[in-house]
Amino acid sequence: MKTMTSRYCSRIVTFVSILLAVVLVTTGCTPKVVPVEGPQISMMVETNFTSSEYDAGALLLWNIGQSTLQTSGTSVVHVTDSDNGGLPLYWQPGSPVRVVQQWNYLSKKALITTISKDANLLTPPEGMQYLLTKDSAPIQRWYASDENAFVNVPEQPGLSNETPGTKTITITEQGVAPASKAQTLTVPVPSGLTQIDVVYGSGSITNGFVLVETRDKVAKNAADSLWLLRMNNGAGSWARCGDLSAFDGEIIAGQDPSFARVGSLLYFTHSHTRIGCIDTAATSPSVTLPENINTLLAKLYSNGPTNTEGPLQAQLASDNGVLIIEYPAANWNGGYDYAVDTSGTILGSLYGNKISIVSFDAKGKQGSSIPTPGSTSFPSIDLFQ
Structure with a gap:
């Protein structure tokens, strides 16, 4: 009896399976492929x-x-x-x-x-509105979305004018109108640094960072270095990211570097030579040179304009977790925008001029275009x- 019952159940299962497959096919309920x-x-x-x-x-x-x-x-x-x-x-x-x-x-x-x-x-709140005037030193300013506030810091903190042994850098944060009370964070500067240029900032005093290029004039002909001033719950700490030997010793060379942040990764340019990257969340941050991204940069440079008076620098941007590298066309009549992921893989590109913008997929196949x-x-x- 047990053998007959087992065979009988097996036949029922087989029949039901076949019937279900027929129903799925005839009713069109096959799994749908959702395009990425x-x-x-x-x-x-x-x-x-x-x-x-x-x-x-x-x-x-x-x-x-x-x-x-x-x-x-x-x-x-x-x-x-x-x-x-x-x-x-x-x-x-x-x-x-x-x-x-x-x-x-x-x-x-x-x-x-x-x-x-x-x-x-x-x-921006009054006092943060003007980046450069006749009556004040230039500032660097950015927006902290989580706090709905602007944050600013002097572009070149006047370290030489302060009392020896008490050199500091002060960051100010104030909400968008109706403005809240301003908050400030004053952090001592590591000893030995005699010049500071603020080159980028992100986030708030509660959770953010300031990237500075520094120089130690005691060491002659030494390359500049990059430091992160990390801000956490109203306190600041410094982390050295390494020197700029791979960038001709400095990133501020005739023109300001271009920056783009993708998550914790901060990318920056220097002239036409390199695109660097710093993981701002790393315990021991360092300057790296992403290989695939710099291979693309070298290709853009070799195919770009040759009639330039000085180094031609790519411009960086980011959106939705994607790094965008902008570079002019050889004839200056348009430009290219390459979208890459953090591994440097090309996801797609655009070519734009004063007439239209055309999209291309990762393999260079043309997609849609619109007049611009x-x-x-x-x-x-x-x-x-």
């Missing part, structure tokens, strides 16, 4: 140019996985810049997008106005200025 979207990158399209003004903020969405482009077609801000030759926009994607207000350095007149509810104009009467700008993850 891949990362999406936001850009702003700048339009309606005159000699000194333009509209901006029509959002352009680049779906890298599908190699498609889509634009909202509606501008969100108007920029007036009659004396400075066109300042870059500092903005973050979102709904609404965040755009930092800027001023004319001479007249202190506001240069940006909203023309759509899709933009939130961030106005003006230039484009990528977001700034920290709104660092």
Whole structure:
């Protein structure tokens, strides 16, 4: 009886399995393959140019996985810049997008106005508004999203003017209007450093960092070094990232370096020679040279313009966990934007000029294109200025 029962149950299971397979096929309930979207990158399209003004903020969405482009077609801000030759926009994607207000350095007149509810104009607190004036030393400023506050630090802290043995660097944080009470963090500077240039900042006094380039004038002809000043719950600590021997001894050489942060990874340029990277979350951070990224940079340099008066530097940006490397075309009539992951693998690219933008997939196959009467700008993850 046990043998017959077992055979009988086995036959039932087999029959049910066959019937289920037939039902799945006939009813169309086969598993569906969901296409991988891949990362999406936001850009702003700048339009309606005159000699000194333009509209901006029509959002352009680049779906890298599908190699498609889509634009909202509606501008969100108007920029007036009659004396400075066109300042870059500092903005973050979102709904609404965040755009930092800027001023004319001479007249202190506001240069940006909203023309759509899709933009939130961030106005730095008084005292942090002007990066450079006749009456004050330049500052570096960025936005801490979690705190809805701007953070600033002197670009070149005046260490030589302070009392020996008490050299410090002071970071100030203050909320966006209606402004909250300002907070400051004063941190002693490691001994032996006689010059500091602040080159990047991210986050808040509660959780953030400041990257500085330093020089020890005691050691003649020594390469500059990079240090991280880490901020944690109102306290600061220093970590040396190594010297800049691979970058001709310094990263500030005739032009400011370009930075982009992808998570804890901070990428930076120096001239046309290298793209460096620092893991700002590492216990012992160091400057590395990502091989695949620098191979791409060398290719862009070899195929780029040759009629340059000085070193031609790539520009970096990031969005949605992707590093973007911008470089001009050989004839200066357009430029390329390569999207790479943290391993340096090319995910896709764009070619843009004053007429259109064309997308390409990772293998160089052309995707979609859209007309663009003006230039484009990528977001700034920290709104660092």
